[in-house]
Amino acid sequence: MQPLIPATRDVVLIGGGHAHALVLRRWGMRPLPGARLTLINPHPTAPYSGMLPGHIAGHYDRAALEIDLVRLARHAGARLILGRAEGIDRAARTVHVPGRPPVAYDVASIDIGITTEMPELEGFAAHGAPAKPMDDFAARWGAFTALAARGEVAAQVVVLGSGIAGVELALAAAHRLRQVGITDPQVTIVERAPEALPNIGKGARSALLRHLAEARVTLITDAVAKTATAEGLRLADGRLIPAAFQLGAAGARPQGWLADTGLELHEGYVSVGPTLQSLTDPAIFAVGDCAHLSHAPRPKAGVFAVREAPVLYHNLRAALGAGDLRPYRPQRDYLKLVSTGFRGAVADKAGLRLGGRWLWRWKDRIDRKFMRKFHDLPAMPRPPLPREVAAGVAEELADGKPLCGGCGAKVGPGALFAALAGLPGPQRADTLSGPGDDAAVLTHGDGVQVITTDHLRAFTEDPWLMAQITAIHALGDIWAMGAAPQAALAQITLPRLSPDLQARTLAEIMAAAESVFRAAGADLVGGHTSVGSELTLGFTLTGLAPRATAKGGARPGDLLILTKPLGTGTILAAEMARAAPGRAVAACFASQSRPLSADAAILAPEAHAMTDVTGFGLAGHLFEILDASACAAKLDLAQIPFIEGAADLAGRGHRSTLYPANRRAATRMAVPDGPEPDLLFDPQTAGGLLAAVPGPRAQALCAALRDAGAHAAVIGEVTEGFPWIDVT
Template sequence: MDSAHYIDIVLVGGGHAHAQVVKMWGMNPLPGVRLSLISPSSFTPYSGMLPGLIAGHYSFEQSHIDLRRLCHWAGVRYISDRALAVDTENKAVILSEQPDLPCDFLSLNNGITPDLSIDGAQEFAIGVKPISNFYQQWQTVLQQEEAGIISVVGAGVAGIELSLAMAERLDKEKRTANIQLIYPQPELLPDAPSKLRQTLSHALKAYDIECLPGYRVTQFTQDTIHGETPDGEALRLYSDFHLLCTQAKPAQFARESGLKCDEQGFILLNDALQSVSHPWVFAAGDTAQQANHPRPQAGVFAVRQGPILFKNLQAIAQGKALHHYTPQKEFLKIISLGKRSAVASRGQKAIARPGLSAALVWQWKNHIDQKFMARFRKLPVKKMGNPHGRPLTLDLPDGNILPDMHCEGCGAKVSADTLQNTLRELSDSPALDVEQLPEDAAQLSLPSTSTLLQTVDSFYGLVTDPHLQGRIACLHAMSDIFAMGAKVHSAQALITIAHAGENIVKRDLKRILQGILFELERHQAKLIGGHSSLADSNSIGLVVNGYKASGPTLLKNQLQDGDHLILCKALGSGIIFAGEQQGLSQGPWIDAAIEPMLQSNYPAAQLALEYRASACTDITGFGLGGHLLEMLRDSSLCAEINTAHLPLLDGVSTLLTQKVRSSLSPKNLRTLRPHANHSIDNTAAEILADPQTGGGLLIAIAAERSSELLERLNDQGYRRSMCIGRVKTKHKHHLELLS
């Protein structure tokens, strides 16, 4: 196993082609190959449904593919980040937030960006791409009492469709708005069939959309568009909302990375969808152009390229011949007309068969779009995949064979070479104590007059991104130190890596350590040693050393009668991730659950000290109810909790109605129920029993200082902080729940 080499394939972007690759990979995984997807957003839009989304025909969820859910189902590693460039020399992707991500093969399907070269466009205009930015701005327009004047610059198909879609939405809501369509051409779509132009012109007139042909825009200001009229006179148009639908361009990082591109910056590909300059790089969709078959940028090509890309990524990983793709010269265009109507054309012919009304064309388009999206909504029931590829026997191109048996005990250790090489590569980190690492045990030198604190915790691979695993595990383990108002001094890590090829093991070990070192460094602590091993999945444990100088220490069992109880983070992470296991949690819910896990509890604990809190603990595996019982144990006090004030993560309420709960929840409930009053309902019980990863602090503080502490916590970024109840003399139960 140690000499075996796994293949690492990375997909950048969640476009139409890559979404299909992930789906097809989930149905036919390749043993010995790990597939990863990098995307800054877990929801990716399907461009064919954008006009319907803007017009209000589809919801946001109906018109977007949930990449995180899809990747989880397919056993594909999901990395939430933005790709900045490709390191073609070292075969790695340079990321915005994380360390560079190495790979063996790379595929790019990250779309195009708006051309913001017009003066003032970056400050005052919004491009249609990326769609997420435009949609957010459109929601702002819809919330205003008056939409005002909306200017659409560019009368290509996208500009016309969006003008009609916005007009339809505003008309349905009985809102008044003036929409003006501005374009430099003397007429709409001059290269399109005359019948198609006539139909579109009639639709625009029906919505009173003002067309301004021959107008050249040269500058945007906050409320004005400047340029030239067809007669060469100065143009000055008032506008409340500037929308750019001009020809978009590919991301610049492709050319800056050294990939060969055409004059416009699109990656040049051969017929196998490989970069003509770097054969280990593939691409698809709007970001690329086939050298032998140039075509206009259109979603239909990305959809058609998806299956070919999937086959070629699997083929190149196995050293097999690649498939060629020749795009069709003419393709079907179906253009939405605002209402549930549409017009169709292919090449230079408008499709106008007898009886084929605009409503029927729209139904045709809707059927095509819904059929495509159903591939990603209705995922077959299957055993969740392993993001490393199943460890089965596989003949690889270099002649190695991956065994399906793994040693245990001390034979399950990561190899010495892998460990030492990884640590050597990380030796520049100020959080790595390189002098301590070679020794069998670490020597601690604490500040004089301080007290040594020590805790241990472990973290199973809740997320598939090793860097995030390291960060979350480190913060989770350090939280017990923070909850006592102390500082972290050092840590030792126990890291288990999933069985895979030595290259994959080294890459995962390095990224986990980078995540751990990132958090230790920002808390002025060091990694002083640890142990690494191999098993069936990634897991991380940390022994954390802390110290407390003179002054009060926050303890959990010092509650005082009359104290207010302040919870610093929202609840429900156990429910959210249990929902992910069942394919029920939406990607944005997972994103929202991870965000507070990456928020340190140290500032909150320091504020608790500053405001002389009575007691403090962090909410983790036993849930809010279990940890609150620990605070009340052997006391004559009880906690009165207003369950309506419990802050919940996005999606928790929905999942509770679907009977989703963590596997630890029933055990926590058995502990909780005998100590709670009989008014506790099932919903409240599930929330109180839900185990938290990286949960917030629960702070008990005198009532007169509660409001000010809440205000300070909010200023420090704990925006879901809430006073959830109070401490009072015990009557019968330790927990009294109010609905």
Template sequence: MKRLVLLGGGHAHVRVLADLAERLLTGWEVHLVSPYRRQIYSGMLPGWIAGYYPIEACAIALDRLAGRAGIALLETSAIALDMRAQVVQCADGTALPFDAVSIDTGPMPALDGLPGAAEHALAVRPIERFIAAWPKLSDRIRQAHGRFDLLMLGGGAAGVELAFAIQHRASREGCRALHLTIVGSDALPLPGMPHATRLSIMALLAERGIVWRGGHRATGLDAHRLHLEEALALDFDACLVATGAAAPSWPAASGLATDERGFIRVNRELQCLSHPQVFAAGDVAAYADPRPKSGVYAVRAGPALSHNLRAFCEGRPLAPWRPQQRALYLISSGHRHAWATRGNWSWSGKWVWHWKDWIDRRFVQRYAAPQPNAPS
């Protein structure tokens, strides 16, 4: 029997698992390699911080989803591929042979070039590490007797949404010690968004008491101090990092075709350009039609990846995937208010937050495996 190995439990692989649960892959055994038994849906993380969701409502149980499809789960990480022997090398020492492999491990935090970040800051990714560390940091903020300076390094959607969520939670809990600052390299937050939206978000940050320090590039961190290029250093009590996606080092080291940043280069069928038995999707992939690193495109890639993995294993022609040029982005402000943008269009209001809430809940619930002994 041949073997398909799925590396990572990202958004695209969730769709693959669900499809395999509905229709098994004849003649193949499937293994899932993931360091975590669940996937936290990143779109709902700010809502958890703000206090709108318990963490369980933001999670897709990979173990139960895999179990429905009869897929073995190895709770570890891939650290290398031996392409000559066609073996996945895992962090726990497991060597897993494969005939086909699909990679959806998600990105690494972009900390290279930022000395001291690993020691003196908390990265938002991997999300499970952030979730584990957040309660302790939240307690520090809540119990502070004097001013507590929290820096958010990164002015993209992740950094801005989390900053709004943290401010909302602190305000709701009556915590007046928190002073929150976002540091970004662009003059305005949310690069790539419509200019009017960026100005609107800038105004709301000021209204909520969140300081925006734009046009500054961070050069490194010491204990309690962020150094900036051509600007005075900023002191902090805690620093969060949401500076974008970086590629893991092992795909390039394994000989896979990668771009200049280390992301796996794939064709429109989502096959690695150098090894057709290797597929990749999500933020770890460099698509034939370049797109921003975003969960939107990871979700959209899921059906195409699922179809082409099955077609490859069954010896049928693969179908090209052309991701949409413009995606819908939904950005919450922490007060049951959100913005929606698509291309140059933008909308905002409480109705947008409720729309986002409906979309997010529906995505997670779609892949919720039935609880043991639960009624069908």
């Protein structure tokens, strides 16, 4: 058997720009053994700039131009940190990301693009929309066009800047507004210089100015913007240009935090040499618009980022000890394809000009071919089975799906209950409950102490996020019993790592866990570590309460409240198969990362019965309440909340490893077919609380939960009868 190769070096990619996206794609096909890869980006997707004008014009939906960084990170075996880098400590070799401990690196690369935010323009931060970064801009434009189409806002757009980007976006905006039924949109370009389109050939410039005139886009030059207001853009000469949408496409500038890194900069951009390494620090690379090619200065254009990618991939490996560095030699000129809004384009290179619809079709083919690199990631073949294996092995692996992490990796309820059935009841007088409740209950002074343990196989490459979610998940049993968390012990199995990476990983895990426990009022007092084949985290916890809120006690007439949406198991299973949209995964992590302390404080004083919804799914944990209370229940499927994207993934056949066992165990149910009913059996990691509360109090409790940030809903009622669940 080949030995497990330990990770020994950390490579951190800061930003999800085009070059980094291409590096991730190559890395997935040919990783460097021993290197641990991390990507830091504020959003789970990154837009492709070449298709943004087409999106603004309505030719592409948003999915067409988005690179899904969650899928790409899974393909590359990288961890994705959803956060915005705001600094680098080069002495400590760490990257600062607000809200979490510093992220350590041995080699780092920066590809964060530029911004068209305009801090010098009064009011722009409140009333303007910078074209870059593109994620927020695309979302705001979509909302504006919807409002304009309904007549709720005026179809008035001001574009600040008459460079190629400003003209292209103005033409796209005018076309889109006409497409949604507005016959005479008012689109105005404001330029402080005496002439528009300064960095393009004369022929292409003349053609684009003609297109502006034909689209009835107003061009105002020699105009200085003074103030952005809710009514529009006020110029220095006192004129007001009415606008409901103010788009910043001028004054492209580097991200401000680069100035504090101590790296050599040129006009705020990181100066790099032929190998794309910083002139100051060879451990840091920079590419794309945020970099200045000191050996061969070039304008800011995506074509250079794309062509830097193979060199960056090679040189990152070389910086980690795999080969020699290679120089990047940029082309002297490049073809500029400028779309004109109506599925036409103008081309400019070396002063020559071409134009027409055929050129747009050519551009469209180029752009779609580029995006197919990310939408159709190459499948990596599974290692073949040995020639001879024991009977049953092939059948167990027939579906080809990876084993889920989190609660999806737990033993099914049938096998677990059969094992627990052989255990004797409590033998000690101070042990008040045996196997089967959320936590063991012990006498403690005038009240009780509860004790529980839980652990999870990792479902994310990010140990900090995994520790945070695992801590919240383990606390769920304490909160479900209505207890105040008291103390925690950690059980950590690390994959094989070098001593330096062990220390970094443990520091992240302990920082995340300690933060969760401290906020919950508990102390993290120690634990145990070991080394294994994969990351596994667990916590043993105690809590104190005057009395324990058990699963038994639900009464006919009680209403059922659920405090988190369902779908984590399905989303995580689909993510492992590289099929879950990045936004769905981000929503899943956000739901899992919300603690239940406020939920428990609201529900415990009034709940007749309560549990947390985890591995056995909503149906399985509701049956625990019903069996303990000798009652039945009715669920209203329309009222049950689901995480965005979960039902769609379930409808496409994605299932957690534990789903079949959960479904087989829930035999006493009348449930319709469909993806939403299937999610009732979906194992939930760090799921919500499920409480049976007095009917007259349910709506007030639910309102209080929503005020506290819970995605809470009244999902059904407890009824008389043999334990049974009707779903309608």
